[in-house]
Amino acid sequence: MIFLDPADVALHPSPPVPQEHEGRRFSALVVSADREFAKTLATTLAIEGVEFEQARSSEGAWRALSGRVFSLIVADLDLGTPLMGLLAFLGKTRPDTSVIALANEGRRTMAVHALRLGALSYALKPVLPEEFTLLIAQARRQGLLARRLETLRLEQLALRADLEAQEDELCSRALEIAIPLSNLLEARGIESAGHLQRIGLYAADLGCELGWPTGSLEELRLAAELHDLGKICLSQELLDKSGSLTLGDLQQMQTHAELGATLFGTADIPFLKLARDIALSHHERWDGKGYPRRLEGEEIPLSARIVAVVDVYDALLHPRSYRPSMVEEEALAFMASERGAAFDPTVFDAFMDVLPLLQDVRRLHIENAA
Secondary structure, eight states, X not given: OOOOOHXXXXXXXXXXXXXXXXXXXXXXXXXXXXXXXXXXXXXXXXXXXXXXXXXXXXXHHHHHHHHOOOSEEEEEGGGOTHHHHHHHHHHHHXXXXXXXXXXXXXXXXXXXXXXXXXXXEEEESSOOHHHHHHHHHHHHHHHHHHHHHHHHHHHHHHHHHHHHHHHHHHHHHHHHHXXXXXXXXXXXXXXOTTHHHHHHHHHHHHHHHTTOOGGGHHHHHHHHHTTTGGGGGSOHHHHHOOSOOOHHHHHHHHTHHHHHHHHTOSOOOHHHHHHHHHHHHTTOOTTSOOSSSOOOGGGSOHHHXXXXXXXXXXXXXXXXXXXXXXXXXHHHHHHHHTBTTTBOHHHHHHHHHTHHHHHHHHHHHHHHHO
16 A cells, blocks of 8 residues: 655645536546556556556456446556557547556657557656546546537537428528519519520539539429529510610619629528529620620539529520520530630530430420420
């Protein structure tokens, strides 16, 4: 047994012991084959009010750890290399279990390696009772800190899940609004019958071909349908005008991109952001000569590059008040001439790959309208 000199205790008082984690007492596992040394450590642990067990080998330590969780592992490195695997396991799987490595002078290198594996600290044998008391207090603080960090991590995960649930709810409400808005555009005669629905379906097919996340294709479809939402802010006289538009008319018409983006607000909700990007940028050109911001290349959101291609495709195949429709071969030839100019080459090539799907969509819409 070790006797503490009262003067030493007075001169080197133990650090204040933190309050233990609720429902869990501080416990230790002493792993050492040295009976006398283990007895010495046990005495100090008992004085400090620490529950403890002893394992005399690495195998015994593994068995003890399979049955309970310890707050502290005191590892006597005289057991050699097999003990290092245990320390590596603890470092990766038991963040709230502190490890104190104890070693003879000849095993200092192994003690440093134990630190690399996650040990809290090490001490050279023989260890003074006062020194071991300080190490226990440090381990207690470390364990409490680890548990508090874990609690914060779990709270953060719960908060994130709650925010995601709220975001999903807001997104669902935004999606519910999308369909009435699309109907409003057609009711005002802003777009030809079926144009918006076709644009949405075309965009979803093309997005799928380009690797758009499967779970977000429906959002892409609805957002694409609303690409011209800003036109509801324009005068009916301008929208109904037949024949060629004047320069002033064109300038006013072009404001619909920014107006549409404004209507979707600034909320950081995925669907609204997607719809905002499409509304604002679907008239940008790959060569930087589009409007309203003259974006170039990949500065243009992919969603807008997708809608830019399918919007032109559908528009060319249907008459407008100021021009007749084109036959498909003529429209495709014109679009091919704009590959790398108006259209992203990669997006245009993918468009050509899925063209049979788009033709089926168009044919189905024509049949339903008949």
